[in-house]
Amino acid sequence: MTEATVTRDELERRIAEVRSRTRDPRAGIYGPGSISWRINREGIIMLGGGRAALLQLAHPYVAHAVAQHSDTQRDPVGRFRRTFMHVFAMVFGDLDHAIESARRVHRIHTGIKGPIREDVGAFREGHRYHANDPEALFWVHATLVDTAVMLYELGVAPLTREEKERYYAESRLFAGLFGIPERVMPRTFGEFEEYVRAMMASDVITVGRPALEMRHFLLRPPRPSAAPFLAWYRVFTAGLLPARLREQLELPFGAREKAMFERSIPLLRATYRTTPKRLRYFPDYVEAKRRLAGKPAHDAFGRALEKIALRAIEPVR
Secondary structure, eight states: OOSOOOOHHHHHHHHHHHHHTOSOTTTOSSOTTOHHHHHHTBGGGGGGHHHHHHHHHTSHHHHHHHHHHOOTTTOHHHHHHHHHHHHHHHHHSOHHHHHHHHHHHHHHHHTOEEEOOSOBTTBOTTOEEETTOHHHHHHHHHHHHHHHHHHHHHHTOOOOHHHHHHHHHHHHHHHHTTTOOGGGSOSSHHHHHHHHHHHHHSSSSOOOHHHHHHHHHHTSOSSGGGHHHHHHHHHHHHHHSOHHHHHHTTOOOSHHHHHHHHHHHHHHHHHHHTSOHHHHBOHHHHHHHHHHTTSOOOOHHHHHHHHHHHHHHSOOO
């Protein structure tokens, strides 16, 4: 890993590049004709959240930053809400709101730094991490892109090679809002796939003590009524992960779990594809469409469903 970090000046240079490539500031960095809106509007992508989070935590920079600086275990729902408030502002918001979120996230990341407190993979105890490390930032970005493609194809429809190339090319604009330099990013989706495979097999991506502790927390039922869903979701998440990391994360995936995973995929796909689109799409997407149509943006129905969903995963206090 490099010792470089994304400075404020570097962020502003990347923001200027993103601004120059934005056709309609009202639509934001993408807009209705983009494949990014088409893929990222789908709620089923959230089922890949466990996979993406665990892949991120398998990077010791991320795991130790979360352990030392995050309030995830005290307020997981609040942490989830704040994270996706910024992500969706960048993806579906107008350009001004996307840039505002980019600057705010960079400012927060600037204070997140410290030592890795164990020997883990490629890192020795005492190695310093920084949340604005460009290569670690890109790994986090890569987990989101890779998981979104996987879940979209699993639940919605297959993507052609050209569509995947286009989605990855568009995702580089989103990466620019984190100040990630072009030199860190693979140029094509094919190169991106090779990067993800290589990282997952490398000693950079290795589950250490904080990552394992967070895994047990994240996949623990927040309340007794959620236990059946979490039992299924642990198996589902395990099935989406490579075997090496699944084992390091202590996620069982024997014959019973594999059969459960394989049986659930066609059922999940059939259920999701017959679900009305009004229930499938994130309210942030609906509000973006309403904004561009000159209508009051607030999606009262979608936000009410969102509150119900968040309440269901909030731990009993």
